[in-house]
Amino acid sequence: MWKPGAAVPAEPLGTGYSIEAPTLDQPRPPAPLRPPTNPPIPRQTVPRPPRQSEPPERPGWLVPAAVAAVVILLLGIFGVVVLPRLTGGKGPVASNTSPSSHPSGTSKPSPGTTPTGGGPQTVPSYGPATAAPVSKIQICTTGAPCSIPGSSAETGSVCDLASCKVEVAIYFTAVQKSVQVSYTLKFFDRCTGLTTDLPGTKTTTPSSGWIVAIPTDHLLVNIPGGVKSGALVAVSDQPAVAASAPLLLGSDTC
Numbered sequence: 001m002w003k004p005g006a007a008v009p010a011e012p013l014g015t016g017y018s019i020e021a022p023t024l025d026q027p028r029p030p031a032p033l034r035p036p037t038n039p040p041i042p043r044q045t046v047p048r049p050p051r052q053s054e055p056p057e058r059p060g061w062l063v064p065a066a067v068a069a070v071v072i073l074l075l076g077i078f079g080v081v082v083l084p085r086l087t088g089g090k091g092p093v094a095s096n097t098s099p100s101s102h103p104s105g106t107s108k109p110s111p112g113t114t115p116t117g118g119g120p121q122t123v124p125s126y127g128p129a130t131a132a133p134v135s136k137i138q139i140c141t142t143g144a145p146c147s148i149p150g151s152s153a154e155t156g157s158v159c160d161l162a163s164c165k166v167e168v169a170i171y172f173t174a175v176q177k178s179v180q181v182s183y184t185l186k187f188f189d190r191c192t193g194l195t196t197d198l199p200g201t202k203t204t205t206p207s208s209g210w211i212v213a214i215p216t217d218h219l220l221v222n223i224p225g226g227v228k229s230g231a232l233v234a235v236s237d238q239p240a241v242a243a244s245a246p247l248l249l250g251s252d253t254c
Contacts, residue, residue: 120190127243140167164221175209190229191254
């Protein structure tokens, strides 16, 4: 028999048997598992603090309601504080109205027509040109003299925006005997559209009667200040209401 480490004997001649050499590398049996010398230390878990509950969500209507409250508060402050300052603590401003066709003996301003542009406005009508027994009323100037039957024409009106004296002639359709005659003046600011009532004068015709009357020679008229362009109109009160043609004063521009 063959033993490991021994030489392989030669095959006998003529036997016909082969001798197999044993395999040198044979698998080793697995080594036995050794128990661990130090067992693993179990992992200690730290308890977590309890989770605090999240605050409730903000209602969706809260922000618009807050904004609306602030807007209302600001509007209230604006209405109470700002508006009185803008109006100066006064009441509503009066609107312009058309001038009255009936003259007044008091001196007071009254609004005229609404401005139509940058130029002077048209003088409004303060009465008809004739009303029986008044055939016409006229401001006597050098450009428009007042003819007097049996006497020289009257041209005594000298008037501008600085100083003004007028003569007014009232013509009748028939002789007026012992009749009261009076007139007032209207001053129209052609830039602002305001009319100011100015005092006139009065007289009484004699018992023999007049066909034309000039109540006062060179009547002094106080023109309102600060006017650039204006017009003066004489309006009879007695014996009937009639208006003269306007006497234009000042510039043709505003």
